[in-house]
Amino acid sequence: MNARPRPPAITDVASAAGVSYQTVSRVINDHPNVATDTRERVLDAMQRLGYRRNIAARALKTRRTGVFGVVASGSHLFGPTRTLVSIEQAARAKGLFVSLATVDLQHKDEVTAAIEHLLDQGVDGIVVVASHDEAAAAVLESTTQVPVVVAGRAAGEHTLAVAIDQEAGAKVATRHLLDLGHRDVLHLAGPAPWVDARARAVGFRETMAAAGLAPRTLWADDWSAEVGYLAGQELVARVRRRRSTLPTAIFAANDLLALGMMHALADARLNVPHDVSVVGYDDGDGSAHFVPPLTTVAQELEELGYRCVELLLAARDGTATSSSVAVSPRLLVRESTAPPRDPARVLL
Amino acid sequence: MNARPRPPAITDVASAAGVSYQTVSRVINDHPNVATDTRERVLDAMQRLGYRRNIAARALKTRRTGVFGVVASGSHLFGPTRTLVSIEQAARAKGLFVSLATVDLQHKDEVTAAIEHLLDQGVDGIVVVASHDEAAAAVLESTTQVPVVVAGRAAGEHTLAVAIDQEAGAKVATRHLLDLGHRDVLHLAGPAPWVDARARAVGFRETMAAAGLAPRTLWADDWSAEVGYLAGQELVARVRRRRSTLPTAIFAANDLLALGMMHALADARLNVPHDVSVVGYDDGDGSAHFVPPLTTVAQELEELGYRCVELLLAARDGTATSSSVAVSPRLLVRESTAPPRDPARVLL
DNA sequence: CTTCGGTGATCCCTTCCACCG
């Protein structure tokens, strides 16, 4: 059961370096009053012995593990995945460790269980990468001693959050379409339980309203290309049955929805962008090479992850507890958007 | 520095339950000789106090943290990301924790540093999700006391590995094209330092050779759509200058390369699949809705992650040290493949 | 005043050993 040989401890280093284990501890923790040459001797001994500080012992004493937990979506979503990576890198740069728990964010129980799992590990803080209502609810209900940050969600009263200004992203996307001359724009919104989806929808509606235009919004059930495709098929069917008109532009809440939508449009022999313009959101993998290359909104996900770690550290150390807002997204204009078709032309 | 209040320990539970802390420990560790009613009393007390076992103390004593480290690619690659998720879920199902370190796998130093980082945390084992030569070299050079598994790499002599049979995947993909009647097939291979890329190339070549056909292989610099696009542009240019012929089918080493290739073909007004068939690999997000929907190869990445954890556990406990091979991939036929065009037709 | 050694206490748990019916 306990076959592992005993690794070198601080006392071993001490005797190897000919100093007391006190001094070794001082070297490890960068205490001031250590002579340079003794420090060298100690470091050298640590090197020779392959000493590695036992973090279990340290954590036991200090009541700090130096581990942050991250709850992330187990489904392969572009934004959250990149956020996760950036969180990890920011944490590691600060000498912290990141423990992962992946879940289906739609199930509050799973999120709660994941948080429990991380707390069992004694994490110093948790980031929940999810602007999903269920996940947020799970966070609110959890009574943890450690700080919890929700990444990508607008700040709540009691939760710490770092949010990207999704409304702003939606606004630039919508403005872009309006500037091209579009008046009849449809927004294929993401799944409503996602805060991001709602924020983008708000940004869309407000921009349309500000221009005195009537916004049309369609809500998707998830973020997948498949759902975008089905939404597109249904739209085409409704237009064919004259129950609806074909918008001149569509703003999809993410790239995959846009991809599925473009697929449905292509099936109906509609040309993007000449018949219909399409804008996505995320600048996900490959979107620059969709047919046609997708105009989309890129986010500073690295920045988001970095700020999560900063906030968590500040909260842990009691330095600060205010939420912060990351920078705004920016528009990437590619080939899926163009001025509107002649409105007189009847398609389908 | 140490502001956190002291959480309940087993002694607190013990006095609350009116037993010795010994008995509490027995309850926690499911020892046999505990009377049912005392066990109940203890569990009840734990519940009331909100007791959480201090894993640092446990780890200190047992020399086991119950944490596995995962080194994964920081770039947003489809396969590795899904593998990471499945590893985490398999680990959590077994009550283990997963600590993450993301790196650029092409830099051996980074992989080495990531492994060091995880070892600093006292992980019980490490999975390196990378069939990249540099990463594998880093693993070979690292002299760790804990087992290291390379996910997705063919088993080496000294490393543990769980591999997916990439050759088999490439073979079914190639066979599919040959069965459709193609004779002139080009393989757009992934970056050569990746074991997966080479394995797929081997599967391709062998299948071609077995059919008495001459294989053509083009090596990409990375797995991105951009590189696929550039490769496609170059291919088209060479064909236009009559320095090469246009293959009737292209087997790309992943979906993004295929996407970029299809983009380049579309630019050249070539129709997929009527002029050129295209097959991808991964069944990545959205590939079912590319234009046209991509025929591709799906892998059992969940199985891969699960086996990694199994292997790591076995290695940690000294049960087994043999490498295992996960199941074979399967072909998904969609709309990007068709019988070859009339060879007499001259395109471009 | 700086640099270092020494001691003792502590963190919380697991494991070995001993006890009692």
Next chain:
DNA sequence: GCGGTGGAAGGGATCACCGAA
């Protein structure tokens, strides 16, 4: 001798002191 329980001994590091060069 066995089921149920308790006591003591670490495990490796941090921290607070005191003392001594």
